[in-house]
Amino acid sequence: MKLALSFALLLSLVLAVSSTAEEFDFFYLVQQWPGSFCDTEQGCCFPSTGKPAADFGIHGLWPNYAVCRTGGEPDAEFSIVGARKKCWPEYCNDDNPLSLLEIKDLLKPLDRNWPSLSCKNGGQSMRFWSYEWRKHGTCSGLDQHDYFEAALALKSRHNLTAILASAGIVPSDSRTYFLSSIRDAISDATGFAVNLECNRDESSEAQLFQVYQCVDRDGKELIDCTLPMRSKCTDRVKLPSF
Ligand code: AMP
Numbered sequence: 001m002k003l004a005l006s007f008a009l010l011l012s013l014v015l016a017v018s019s020t021a022e023e024f025d026f027f028y029l030v031q032q033w034p035g036s037f038c039d040t041e042q043g044c045c046f047p048s049t050g051k052p053a054a055d056f057g058i059h060g061l062w063p064n065y066a067v068c069r070t071g072g073e074p075d076a077e078f079s080i081v082g083a084r085k086k087c088w089p090e091y092c093n094d095d096n097p098l099s100l101l102e103i104k105d106l107l108k109p110l111d112r113n114w115p116s117l118s119c120k121n122g123g124q125s126m127r128f129w130s131y132e133w134r135k136h137g138t139c140s141g142l143d144q145h146d147y148f149e150a151a152l153a154l155k156s157r158h159n160l161t162a163i164l165a166s167a168g169i170v171p172s173d174s175r176t177y178f179l180s181s182i183r184d185a186i187s188d189a190t191g192f193a194v195n196l197e198c199n200r201d202e203s204s205e206a207q208l209f210q211v212y213q214c215v216d217r218d219g220k221e222l223i224d225c226t227l228p229m230r231s232k233c234t235d236r237v238k239l240p241s242f
Helices: 002-022 032-038 100-113 125-135 144-157 160-166 179-190
Strands: 024-034 059-064 173-179 195-200 206-215 234-237
Touching: 002 024, 024 144, 032 173, 032 206, 059 125, 059 144, 100 125, 100 144, 160 179, 173 179, 179 195, 179 206, 179 234
Parallel strands: 206 234
Antiparallel strands: 024 059, 024 206, 173 234, 195 206
């Protein structure tokens, strides 16, 4: 009897842990324009592999909730502080750090498509990937290899830099573009609505920083982004050179 009870307890614990990892509604695939990361006050540092291409780079593949949660029952298992709103799960398993061995066949494409630009990482993109895996990937329900492979596959399906260039939206330090033309170019080419995030350059001018594409729970297919997002964008924005 005691044995059966302990087994049931263990089983419910295992189920609780695995459901924590999988409880979300969709992913954001977040890609970042490197020129807009580097021309801010904080500046940037290139990875040891060299200056990345003038191309959108992956920031992360982030599990997200369709409805933000406040304190109480559903959030008890996540690191919620007080009644602060929680819009995504994070840090779901600190016992599963990223291992180079698990992703060794992906290192070249990761270097090319997911470069670190932060000076905090000492030129090591692996530090950026480890951070993203620990914060977001451990909540994805995917293993390490599938998580990074999914992000790379999604990025390669639609080349944002080429999509914008075909609409005449090319990097420039003097021109500005209608935010709506950027939004329309991407949704026309991919078939799905996206969210856009801007930041400010050193002269406080608004520039396109990140593109958020929404992806189904399997990490395979794009879906429309329907949640509003705070974005710091203005009607006209820059796409600075890199
Ligand atoms: P997250 O916590 O996943 O929203 O990511 C935010 C963190 O990622 C911040 O500390 C940023 O400085 C860092 N970050 C954003 N873009 C890059 C990049 N290209 N390289 C390295 N770190 C980055």
